[in-house]
Amino acid sequence: MTSARRLVSATSVVVLAVAGALIASPAVAAPPGGADPDTPWRMRHWPQTQPWQVDQAAALAGKTGPQPIDPQRYELPDTMTWDDYKPVPGTDWANPAVRGSERTFNGALVLVDYPNQPFVVTQPANSTIFGNPSGVQNLDRADVPRFYRDFLNQPGELNRGHTIHEYWMEDSDGRFGIELSAYGVYQMPAKSHEYGIEAQMQRGQGCPAGDTCNRNLRTDARAAWIAAVGETEAAKYDFVFFLSAGQDESATWQEFGPMKFTTKEDVTDEWGPPDTALPNWNATRYVEWTSWQASATIWPNATQGSSLQAESSGMSTYAHEFSHILGVGDNYNNPYGIPARRDYSGPWEMLSRGTFNGPGGPHSRWLVPGTAGSSMGAQHMLRNKMKLGIAGDDVLRLSRDGLAGSGVVVARVKARATGSAGINVTLEGGDRSAACNTATDPFCDGGGYDNYTLEVVDRMGFDSFTPDSGVLLAKTKNADAAPFIWTIDANPQDIDKVDFVLPDGTPQKMTIGDYRQLSDALFHAGTGSGSRFEYVDTANRLHFYVLDRARDRRGVLSYEVAVRSLDGAGPAVRGVRAAPATARRDHSGWARCLIPVRNTGKATDVFRVQAPGATLPRTVVALPAGRTSTVEVWLKDSRRAQVTFTSESSPAAGATATCSVRG
Structure with a gap:
């Protein structure tokens, strides 16, 4: 087995000082709590010229007067293009020959179509009601399995050299890889909408007369695969991706529903069902209605050992669903729910709306193949990396009580795209925040948190399509009881941006629950940045600081941060x-x-x-x-x-x- 590690240093969280000792952590965890000054880590000389002084000099070059040392320049996902992608220095994670140092998962990609729905990529360009396919068309049915296997996991022109394997290798710093083999195409015994219209999303509505809806696609797809290859062949694989011909509802309900038609009564016959006794609209997941055609497509989902996707599902959808297969749950809200609720972890997390990241943002996810939104999803946040076992040993593990005994801890944390982990602060005895009511307060986190995490995000690698670079602070729970990650928003005010414009010309603002409200959530160093550089949780007796930023000669971003207890300064004399x-x-x-x-x-x-x-x-x-x-x-x-x-x-x-x- 071949493996590769980063050319950048594996030491990504450097403890600059704890309880009077100057310490560098060579990719090992700090002890729980504050820190023992007698810990036998090698001493690190603190340079007389600090990195922030170099950064500041560069920022001031050619300018007069004081300048922000770390200005926030966030960008909404909607306006991003492929030019926003920035490679991670010293890595080659997309190389299929570079395997996971701990495990390369062996997956089966099983393709299925329907009597009424061939694979979109076998049809002429822009010929479907959704205006697809785009970029690839008129493929022979026999060539579709190989095409999608290569599109998802072989670097090429159409996928811009990015693969599922690359995502997991980057996200895990080389620990986990993905290998895919393709099977099919197998035709299902029922029409596509008989699987797409289901009890949960459509609430029993919209099934044409004579048809049987709410069918189990996973059951029928697996049966067809086993009939073709046998149980022995199927048992060779760690997991299965079932790929369905056509669109997915997650990527079409809004764009071909409320964004296309001002009211449900405006939905035209073209977008309605084959049964004229039914309305042209149908129920959907987050709001009352969408067009029947959009509602009739499958919604991606995962269960133990397998997941369902459609042709419009971008590569991030596969990474998201594979996270479920590995045992981590969803962490997102209903952006249109009543009462309103702020999104939980937003564009920063693969198991939240970071799945939607990619050029063009959330409203470009309907393309077939999926080359825009949801093609380059965010990394997992630190809490989920720890649960998945891919955070490594360089998590700086602190505790609320330990900090009261040791005093302030100062550390330098590198961007997570470069293999960094971050800081986890355990809240012994639980979350002490005052109770709040999620029914009346959209910004209520619900309480019950076990930890704080701190990490650094840079717009690099799969994080290239996150909105900003800076410090990401969050409260987390040990159990997957959503919200189990709650991003601390450095700018909690309404972002006040237009989401889309209705056909009648009425602009629709982003709801308070829209994940893009967290586009400006990161903390930045210094004053005048447009963000904040510190956060105090009085109830939980913690104070977090963002002190400075630096970028090394490779372009790797890091921040100097600090955390202290409000209940104890440690034994050291201060002066x-x-x-x-x-x-x-x-x-x-x-x-x-x-x-x-x-x-x-x-x-x-x-x-x-x-x-x-x-x-x-x-x-x-x-x-x-x-x-x-x-x-x-x-x-x-x-x-x-x-x-x-x-x-x-x-x-x-x-x-x-x-x-x-x-x-």
Whole structure:
């Protein structure tokens, strides 16, 4: 078996300081709780020139006045194109010869069609009622299994070189791979809508006279496969993907329902059923109605050992459903539900609406083959990687009680696309947040959480089609009781964007429950970014900080972050000293002081910076014990400012300096 590891460092969560020790974690987990300063990890020298100083200098090049050190520049999925894809440096995860270091799953792709529905890719271009196929057409029926096997799992022109194998290799940092063999095409004994119209989604409505709906496609498809190859051949596979000819309802109900017709009465006969006694609309999952044609298609789903997909299902749908096969549940809401409920983990998580990620966003998922939305889904968030066993050993495991004993922990976390894990903080004794009511408060998380997770997202690899790069903070549960991941939204206000325009010209805004409300949820370092750089959970006695960002010569993004308990600063003595500085005004009238500040305490600490009347690019900084750095202070309308530094661990430890303008 061949395997490959990243050329970038496997150490993705570097503990910069805990309880006074400077520590680098060589891909091993920190002990539970705070940390033992006697842990025999190798010492790491903290450079005198911090990465954020280099980043800041680059940001200020050619500009005057103070600039945000980490501005938020989120993009909605709807406007993304393939130009947004950015490869992960030093990897070759799509290479079929590179197998999972722990396991390569062996899957069967079993294709089925119907007496009334051949595979769309065997038909002329744009010939179906949905305007498909697009890009591939007029294939022979016998060639369809090989085509879809290669489209899903062999790098090629149509899939832009991206595969299911690549997704799992990147998501697991090379631990899990996927291999596919194709079978079929097998024709089902009933019409396509007899499988597509089912009790859960259509609530017993819309079955044409003489037909028997709510049939079990998985049962009939497996029976046809076993009849063709036998149980012995089928037993060779770890799982089965059943691929159905035609569209899937998840990708068509809105685009060919409420987006195409203003009311259900407007649905035309063309989009109605073959039974004229039935209305042209039908019930669907999230809202009252869609066109009958959209409702008659299957909804992707998974059960133990197998999943169902259709031709419009993008590669992310397969990754999503395979996650279910591996034992992780769904974590998303009804965006149109009453009462309204905010989405749980949004575009950042494969088992939430990150499945929809890809060029063109959620309203482009109806294409056949699936080359747009849902073709490049997000990675799993840290909670799910831990459950799947693909987070690795570099998760920094902390606890609420342990932090109270150890004091503040400072760490540098790399972007998850590069193999990073992140930080998990256990809430011993459970979530102490005040109760809230999901029936009256759309932003109520429901309570009952067991952990916080912190990770870094960069728009790179399969995360290229996430909306932003920054720090992702979430509350999580150990059990799959949705919501079991609740993204902490750094910008919880209504994003106030148009979702689509009705045929009568009426714009429809994104609902409060729309997953794209979380497009601007990431935390960013420094002031003036358009986001936030800290989060305090008073009830759970935790304070999180985003201190700085850096990008190395390979282009790998990392953030320096910190977390501390509000109930204990640890045993170390805290102290700080600062010196005055002067500056001259530039041609724009701004003057910049670089105030020297030194941590005179016995442990790494986070310091709060304040300077009334001045502008500060950052108001929290971390320093190891005995180290000195500089803090920028900008003046324009005054000649002098008093700058104070206060330990976040011990408010009694503080220092004052002045910034003065010369001339």
